[in-house]
Amino acid sequence: MATAALRSQVAAKWHESFSRLNRTEPGITGLISFSQAWNIATEYLHPRDITDPMAVKKPADLASVKVAFDMINRSRRLPVMLETFLDDICNQYHLITRDIQKYLAQYEESGDTTVMLRLVFRLVEWxxxxxxxxxxxxxxxxxxTLTFQTQLFSILPPGFVAGFKALCASTLVPVAQHTPEMWDAFEVLGLTDRYEGIIASVGYERIEEYVRETCTGKWDKPCLEGLRAWMTSQIVPWMLPMYAKGAVNTEDARGMLQNVGSRFDFHMNKTLCDLRTSEIFDIIIDFPDSMGALQDLKECLQRVDQRASLVQALRKANRKRLLHPGADTKLILTQYVATIRCLRIVDPPGVLLFKVADPIRRYLRERPDTIRSIVANLVGDDDSGDALVDENEPIQPLQQLEADDYNDPNWDPEPIDAGPDFRTNKPSDVISTLVSIYDSKDLFVKELQVLLAQRLLAITDDNFEKVEKERRNIEILKIRFGEAALQVCEVMLRDMTDSKRIDGHVQSQKASIVHPTIISRHFWPSLESSDIVMPGQFQALQTDYAKEFSTFKPDKKLRWLPHLGTVHLELQLEDRTIEADVPPLEAAFIELFSDKNVWTMDELVAGVGAVDRTAALKALITWIDLGVLKEDQENTFRLLELQEEAAPAARTAPAAIEAPAVSAAQQQQADQMRLYWKFIEGMLTNLGALPLDRIQTMLRFAPGYDQTPEQLAAFMEAARREGLVVGRDGMWKLNR
Incomplete structure (x- = not known):
């Protein structure tokens, strides 16, 4: 049972509602008028099927509709009527779903973006x-609007997004005539805000496509200026209807596009930076013809923070394509120098170079011929024509790292991404950077002395002017390494001049065909010693020359190094004359054959002193190849006074043919080459097909390898006959 108070409260609420709806009209006249107004308003707002001509809303008397809405509003029932209207919207949305499914089915079948445009316009009609x-x-x-858009986004299938993106992309190339109407429709339906990321991705993808089309592999000229001009002519007009709607003049449009335009410009810089990062190794190889790409990369890195990605990409490319046993040391040094020059353009403070160069420097430090390659380039001993040092660079002393001077008013702090070991005042010139691979320049000075000694000892009387060339090189190197470091080189050069003068005096006293190079052994690098004793006329020539030298220089004595130098021989045989320039050991062996025509290996070795049998076999093979000697039996050699013709090929049945017997000398050479087959097999497995000169270069790293390219070619040909390798167009690869 309700209490009297509750009944009184309910009655008051009822009378208050009735009075509000009846509006103090007599009886229920006001309530009847409200009911009529409610029917007029709800009938006007009811969502109808626009595809049904019979259900289309008839023109209503707007005056009576406004009166009805005004009465409902004064009766404070407008929120209830709005809730009813929105419920009707939700209940009738299946009509729109039906149209969406129909249009999307047509689009998926045809792929025509105009179908998607018609769907958008159809949604606007609804x-x-x-x-x-x-x-x-x-x-x-x-x-x-909120209810309509919420329902729309809840029923759109996944296929709509792909079609919507394709529709936006179709308006970009070329800019379509219906673009303004389409963007207005997007705005009405809320698609612009809902799919802003997808719309922007259309522009981003077009930028990426254009950058790849126009900039890939084109490094000679900068691309950024042309890309920005293309953005102004193609992308900005496409952006105006979406991002600058309502702009009345150019200034308004520029202000509206400032933020979004900055995003698109950032993406263009990022795309170009990604492209140049992927090409950076080849860009460095192509330097200086790739200067335009480096300028673009420098500007892009100032806009896009991708320095770490550049370092990672270049280090990865170096490990894969450069820092491996198949790469020649000279090639690694050339690429390193190009890397130095390129990264100094991209990043003048040198942080990127410091991070990229560290693995290269550690790898070069482990290579045994790095110092020799650098020194050979310094003294002009490199015949490849690809110098590490730019001739236009000024020659300056080696630069050493110095501590930071914090009292310097021009001092700048290190870049934020610099590591703890980085120093901004790293050596600026290439030579100082190369020498800094090692902790001390003394290694380079010693290698320079060795290389200079080899070059000086190779100079003959016919080209003695090369001594002056070496003197000029030393004068240039004094600027880099200092006077004190090259004093020994000065003594070596003076010895060459004195040797020429001494030889001239000896020749004036007693003419001789011997022209030795006389050096001061305390100032020259240690030369390889040998126990060779030159026999016959060579011994007599040395003795006569030493006697005349002692007469001219009584306080000095000659110590011959007969294994060094070159001997020009003219062999007069019964049917022919052979001229050859050979090392002293070859000359010593053939001199012994002037006493008798047949010698054994042991007799030959005893006749010239204690020499290694391998070196002896190699020396004898020289005369065998020239057709002067022949190995009749194992370790027995005979002088061929009469040249022997090659035996005619025997005709045999197509059965198994035994290989001819190989002489002991040839067998020794073959056995030595087989020791290096594992090296050859490994490099062909890891690196694929290689030319012969590349194989020869890499084999030099094998311990004890001393074969000539001709001997290597003969070995590879033998391996081909055995089915181990395949040779085609000068390239050798394993026979799989």
Whole structure:
């Protein structure tokens, strides 16, 4: 049972509601009028099927509609009526779903983006057909728009997004004539805000495509200026309807596009930076013809923070393509120097170079011929024509690292991404950078002395002017290494001049065909010693020359190094004369054959002193190849006074043919080459097909390898006959 108070409260609420709806009209006249107004308003707002001609809303008397809405508003029932209207929208949305499915089915079948455009315009028709009149105020229209868009986004299938993106892309190339109407429709339906990321991705993808089309592999000229001009002519007009809607002049449009334009410019810089990062190894190889790409990369890195990606990409490319046993040391040094020059353009402080160069420097430090390659380039001993040092660079002393001077008013702090070991005042010239691979320049000075000694000892009387060339090189190197470091080289050069003068005096006293190079052994690098004793006329020539030298220099004594130098021989045989320039050991062996025609290996070795049998076999093979000697039996050699013709090929049945017997000398050479087959097999497995000169270069790293390219070619040919390798167009690869 309700209490009297509750009954009184309910009665008061009822009378208050009745009075509000009846509006103090007599009886229930006001309530009847409210009911009529409610029916007029709900009938006007009810969402109808625009595809059914019979259900299309008939023109209504807007005056009576406005009166009805005004009565409902004064009765404070407008929120209830709006809730009813929005419920009707949700209940009738299956009509829009039906149209969406129909249009999407047509698009998936044809792939025509105009179908998607018709779908968008159709959705706008539904939106406007169900929209309340403006006179109802922004609250009702806002509630309707929110409900319509919410329902729309909830029923759109996944295929709509792909079609919508394709529609946006179709308006970009070329800019379509219907673009303004399409963007207005997107705005009405809320698609612009909902799919802003997808719309922007269309522009991003077009930028990426254009950058790859126009900039890939084109490094001679900068591309950024042309890309920005293309953005102004192609991308900006496409952006205006979406991002600068309502702009009345150019200044308004520029202000509206400032933020979004900055995003698109950033993406263009990022795309170009990614492209140049992927090409950086080849860009460095192509330097200086790739200067334009480096300038672009420098500007892009100032806009896009991708320095770490550049370092990682270049280090990875170096490990894969450069820092491996198949790469020649000279090639690694050339690429390193190009890397130094390129990264100094991209990043003048040198942080990127410091991070990229560290693995290269550690790898070069482990290579045994790095110092020799650098020194050979310094003294002009490199015949490849690809110098590490730019001739236009000024010659300057080696630069050493110095401590930071914090009292210097021009001092700058290190870059933020510099590591703890980085120093901004790293050596600026290439030579100082190369020498800094090692902790001390003394290693380079010693290697320079060894190389200079080899070059000086190779100079003959016919080209003695090369001594002056070496003197000029030393004068240039004094600027880099200092006077004190090259004093020994000065003594070596003076010895060459004195040797020429001494030889001239000896020749004036007693003419001789011997022209030795006389050096001061305390100032020259240690030369390889040998126990060779030159036999016959060579011994007599040395003795006569030493006697005349002692007469001229009584306080000095000659110590011959007969294994060094070159001997020009003219062999007079019965049917022919052979001229050859050979090392002293070859000359010593053939001199012994002037006493008798047949010698054994042991007799030959005893006749010239204690020499290694391998070196002896190699020396004898020289005369065998020239057709002067022949190995009749194992370790027995005979002088061929009469040249022997090659035996004619025997005709045999197509059965197994035994290989001819190989002489002991040839067998020794073959056995030695087989020791290096594992090296050859490994490099062909890891690196694929290689030319002969590349194999020869890499084999030099094998311990004890001393074969000539001709001997290597013969070995590879033998391996081909055995089915181990395949040779085609000068390239050798394993026979799989």
């Amino acid at each position: 939106f406007r057909a169900w929209s309340p009149i403006d006179e109802l105020g922004p609250t009702i229209r806002g509630a309707y």
